[in-house]
Amino acid sequence: MRRSPLVLGLCISSRSLRDIVLASMSLFIFIPIASASETKHDALMESVHQFLYQETQSLGSEVVIDLREPSPHLPACTNPEPFLTNQNDAPLGRVSVGVRCGTDSRQVRYLQAEVDVIGSYMVAAVDIERGTQITPDMLAEEDGNLGDLSSRAITQPDDIVGKIARRPIASGTTFQTHFVQAPLLVERGQRVRVIAEGSSFRVSREGEALDDGAMDEEVRVRFGSREVLTARVIERGTLIVDF
Numbered sequence: 001m002r003r004s005p006l007v008l009g010l011c012i013s014s015r016s017l018r019d020i021v022l023a024s025m026s027l028f029i030f031i032p033i034a035s036a037s038e039t040k041h042d043a044l045m046e047s048v049h050q051f052l053y054q055e056t057q058s059l060g061s062e063v064v065i066d067l068r069e070p071s072p073h074l075p076a077c078t079n080p081e082p083f084l085t086n087q088n089d090a091p092l093g094r095v096s097v098g099v100r101c102g103t104d105s106r107q108v109r110y111l112q113a114e115v116d117v118i119g120s121y122m123v124a125a126v127d128i129e130r131g132t133q134i135t136p137d138m139l140a141e142e143d144g145n146l147g148d149l150s151s152r153a154i155t156q157p158d159d160i161v162g163k164i165a166r167r168p169i170a171s172g173t174t175f176q177t178h179f180v181q182a183p184l185l186v187e188r189g190q191r192v193r194v195i196a197e198g199s200s201f202r203v204s205r206e207g208e209a210l211d212d213g214a215m216d217e218e219v220r221v222r223f224g225s226r227e228v229l230t231a232r233v234i235e236r237g238t239l240i241v242d243f
């Protein structure tokens with residue numbers, strides 16, 4: 001049976017109306033889901049941002065934190081407690097942050113961040129020969145992104161001045177931990193004094209150092225032919241036994 005143009009037009013209009021309704025329903029369902037995924041991690045993201053800022057604000061004048069959001073499929077993290085996965089290094093460059101979640105803190109998540117800090121750091125102002133004790137006039141200050149430096153870089157002058165160069169350091173070179181060492185206060189084969197003390201006693205003995213040692217380093221000391229103990233360097237030629 002042949003349909004009239006009017007009937008055909010009504011059929012087309014009905015199909016178009018159905019498509020519009022279905023599309024509208026799809027939009028209505030999709031928007032709340034996207035909104036929920038954007039908000040359920042807000043407390044977690046804010047907590048980690050604030051934690052990283054507190055850890056880095058003393059390092060430089062400007063801090064930029066790019067934090068990667070966790071998967072939207074993960075449940076919300078309640079009572080977030082961020083911590084650094086590597087406590088020995090400053091949180092610069094690519095950083096992994098652990099977060100304990102829940103009232104019992106048993107759930108742990110890990111977020112990735114890129115941390116840039118604009119600040120000052122030390123470089124050698126002159127060529128420094130191996131074995132030289134570093135003085136303030138041997139240092140020069142430069143500004144830049146601390147996140148671009150090696151994880152072993154030393155940025156503070158107090159951590160450099162007074163140390164001994166373990167290798168030649170060219171002018172303009174950034175100082176690193178393995179470039180310098182604390183001056184030795186005890187040398188292997190040296191006669192040293194070892195102090196042992198408690199709440200009601202203090203005694204000292206002389207022995208022979210079996211290792212080199214700088215301030216607060218532990219050194220083995222031999223007494224007589226067989227007795228050996230470990231003591232901590234507290235000043236030149238003097239060590240103490242920690243109980």
